[in-house]
Amino acid sequence: MNPIRLAIVRQKYRPDGGAERFISRALEALKGHNLSLNVITREWQGEQDPDWHIFPCNPTKWGRISREKGFAHAARQIWQQEKFDLVQSHERIPGCDIYRAGDGVHRRWLLQRARILPVWRQKLLFNDRYHRYVMNAEREMYGAPELRAVICNAEMIKREIMEDFGVPESKINVIYNAIDSQRFMPGNEQIRQQIRAQLNIAHDASCLIYVGSGFERKGLASAIKALAPTSRHLMVIGKDKDEKRYKNLAMGLGCQNRVHFLGVQNNVLPYYQAADGLLLPTLYDPFPNVILEAMACGLPVITSHTCGGAEFIEQGISGFVCDALNTNALTVAINELPQQALGSSMGQVARERVKPQDATRLSQQLVTLYQRLMSI
Numbered sequence: 001m002n003p004i005r006l007a008i009v010r011q012k013y014r015p016d017g018g019a020e021r022f023i024s025r026a027l028e029a030l031k032g033h034n035l036s037l038n039v040i041t042r043e044w045q046g047e048q049d050p051d052w053h054i055f056p057c058n059p060t061k062w063g064r065i066s067r068e069k070g071f072a073h074a075a076r077q078i079w080q081q082e083k084f085d086l087v088q089s090h091e092r093i094p095g096c097d098i099y100r101a102g103d104g105v106h107r108r109w110l111l112q113r114a115r116i117l118p119v120w121r122q123k124l125l126f127n128d129r130y131h132r133y134v135m136n137a138e139r140e141m142y143g144a145p146e147l148r149a150v151i152c153n154a155e156m157i158k159r160e161i162m163e164d165f166g167v168p169e170s171k172i173n174v175i176y177n178a179i180d181s182q183r184f185m186p187g188n189e190q191i192r193q194q195i196r197a198q199l200n201i202a203h204d205a206s207c208l209i210y211v212g213s214g215f216e217r218k219g220l221a222s223a224i225k226a227l228a229p230t231s232r233h234l235m236v237i238g239k240d241k242d243e244k245r246y247k248n249l250a251m252g253l254g255c256q257n258r259v260h261f262l263g264v265q266n267n268v269l270p271y272y273q274a275a276d277g278l279l280l281p282t283l284y285d286p287f288p289n290v291i292l293e294a295m296a297c298g299l300p301v302i303t304s305h306t307c308g309g310a311e312f313i314e315q316g317i318s319g320f321v322c323d324a325l326n327t328n329a330l331t332v333a334i335n336e337l338p339q340q341a342l343g344s345s346m347g348q349v350a351r352e353r354v355k356p357q358d359a360t361r362l363s364q365q366l367v368t369l370y371q372r373l374m375s376i
């Protein structure tokens with residue numbers, strides 16, 4: 001039997017990106033199946049398996065809209081010429097067989113972002129040419145007759161797509177990201193104290209962790225405001241061009257000595273293992289991998305209602321879910337976390353919840369979907 005020729009479309013592979021990590025884990029998990037794996041991309045960074053066929057696609061661009069339009073047109077030309085059996089796009093390109101909605105619904109993100117903007121900027125936001133282009137591309141893609149299936153990484157996104165675009169439930173498949181719980185696992189007292197010594201954090205202090213670049217969307221301002229009235233520390237891992245503004249916020253609230261900006265870390269694992277909980281009051285996030293990673297490391301999680309990862313949180317049992325901008329509720333949640341995650345029941349429940357989400361389960365769900373589409 002000839003292998004299924006599957007093409008995956010993603011503009012740029014960035015090793016630390018959530019969508020890219022989904023792609024790399026999926027490709028790795030699918031290697032043992034009867035699939036020919038092809039990737040259409042502008043640029044593939046990092047490791048590349050010799051069995052994967054890479055189709056470079058890097059048309060000239062003059063701006064954000066030109067970049068999106070140009071790549072969409074060129075990628076579509078490649079997959080039409082190659083006549084792949086299935087085309088799975090991670091970009092909003094009309095004409096694909098499968099779309100993975102890893103970025104959620106653009107209008108929903110804008111609605112959440114508008115909550116932190118003055119009224120005059122809210123109007124500009126929705127009239128912005130780039131945002132209007134993205135929302136139109138989404139409508140065209142979901143309305144295209146070629147679209148046969150949608151992959152969501154959260155039930156939240158499934159509901160939004162059904163409500164905003166009228167896509168039937170039968171077309172939408174919720175497939176959660178995979179986590180390697182043998183790599184991401186609770187640490188020990190030695191690791192905990194080693195990291196704390198580097199950061200001058202007292203060995204008996206309680207310390208939370210925040211992981212994510214793009215501080216506005218990921219809710220760092222809310223995290224700092226909620227943390228300020230408590231005695232907890234916060235390790236901030238990630239980058240943002242306005243980092244100074246968040247440092248000034250911490251200084252203005254008198255907690256600058258407890259908020260530790262660590263930048264991007266190639267290996268976040270020891271920082272998870274040194275923490276006592278994940279604090280991520282993100283404005284809008286379909287399902288950040290950091291929630292799976294933190295829970296696998298035995299950390300209770302505080303996140304927001306507009307984060308798909310909230311589906312994995314049992315309120316008061318493995319963490320807390322609050323409104324992203326309700327700093328009072330977030331402060332209460334912070335105070336309700338155990339002082340130390342290591343050995344806590346909250347941490348243990350969190351880890352058990354994500355352990356089934358492994359690469360084998362991910363590959364089985366994807367292969368079942370591909371085989372079903374090929375048999376129709």
